Amino acid sequence: MTSFSQPELDYLASQRLGRLATVDQRGAPQNNPVGFSVADDGTAVIGGWNLAQSRKFRNLAGNDRVSLVVDDLASVDPWRVRGVEIRGRAEALTDVEPAQAHMSREQIRIHPERIISWGLDQPEAS
Numbered sequence: 001m002t003s004f005s006q007p008e009l010d011y012l013a014s015q016r017l018g019r020l021a022t023v024d025q026r027g028a029p030q031n032n033p034v035g036f037s038v039a040d041d042g043t044a045v046i047g048g049w050n051l052a053q054s055r056k057f058r059n060l061a062g063n064d065r066v067s068l069v070v071d072d073l074a075s076v077d078p079w080r081v082r083g084v085e086i087r088g089r090a091e092a093l094t095d096v097e098p099a100q101a102h103m104s105r106e107q108i109r110i111h112p113e114r115i116i117s118w119g120l121d122q123p124e125a126s
Contacts, residue, residue, distance in 0.1 A: 082119030
């Protein structure tokens with residue numbers, strides 16, 4: 001499993017939403033906005049309300065390859081985009097203690113195999 005650098009961890013901790021790409025049984029891609037966190041073991045964790053009923057959760061039964069992109073526009077003048085893409089294999093877990101009361105007991109856990117980041121080493125816009 002690939003590890004996050006400290007700048008990547010700091011950036012991911014500052015963000016709330018990412019986009020999770022999965023592939024269904026017919027090979028069609030699907031991309032959804034998701035909330036996420038990074039666990040102490042270096043995996044990316046996605047929870048949600050009624051997660052087991054979602055296509056993204058069901059897609060993992062046929063293909064566990066995923067990509068999670070977290071990015072933002074730090075500045076428009078000058079133009080500065082920053083982000084992290086996490087590619088790897090995901091597990092669709094059930095009966096997990098939810099991180100927040102409104103979440104269901106399902107979770108998607110991504111084991112990073114490749115991490116690509118950009119724009120994290122630039123100073124904050126003033």
